[in-house]
Amino acid sequence: AQTVTQSQPEMSVQEAETVTLSCTYDTSESDYYLFWYKQPPSRQMILVIRQEAYKQQNATENRFSVNFQKAAKSFSLKISDSQLGDAAMYFCAYRSVSGTASKLTFGTGTRLQVTL
């Protein structure tokens, strides 16, 4: 079974600065998908970014980018030019491509605080 580990329960960043959230995972599969979801206090789960394991190029979405290290099974999220609206819980998630296993396996989350 796959597992996802987020070792930072809480992180803090100043507005306009850059922060990196860590995520590692364990799998025996060679192909899979990785996601970062954001959950603000409103409780919504919002997709931030996704990465296909077969792609070497790191995904980027505006101020959000990932550092995907397949051999190390690491998938960190970098937020540049942090904004107050970035304050939320961030969840890393793994999704298999095989068979019917299309469920998401989530990490325990990192709470990001953004300070002035």
Added chain:
Amino acid sequence: DARVTQTPRHKVTEMGQEVTMRCQPILGHNTVFWYRQTMMQGLELLAYFRNRAPLDDSGMPKDRFSAEMPDATLATLKIQPSEPRDSAVYFCASGLGLSNQPQHFGDGTRLSIL
């Protein structure tokens, strides 16, 4: 924007009562997932459907939980009888059934069992 709709948004009831949570997936999505979020366990999958057929409900306590999709526009999660340990936020998500496509989440139902 198309959205997954969950009702009710909040539910408070006494233990022993039946609870039904509803989900309207995004039109055209053929997979539906039920997740439960608690402080202790985080986000865990309870059950999911593809083309209305249950594919995996191994995360769900079978004695009291049941999940159904009576039609393509409605998924239900029922707890009977409810217990205080069922208190959590229950999320429904829908998707296109392809692994590279993201799941879209509803706003969740916050359930409190007294």
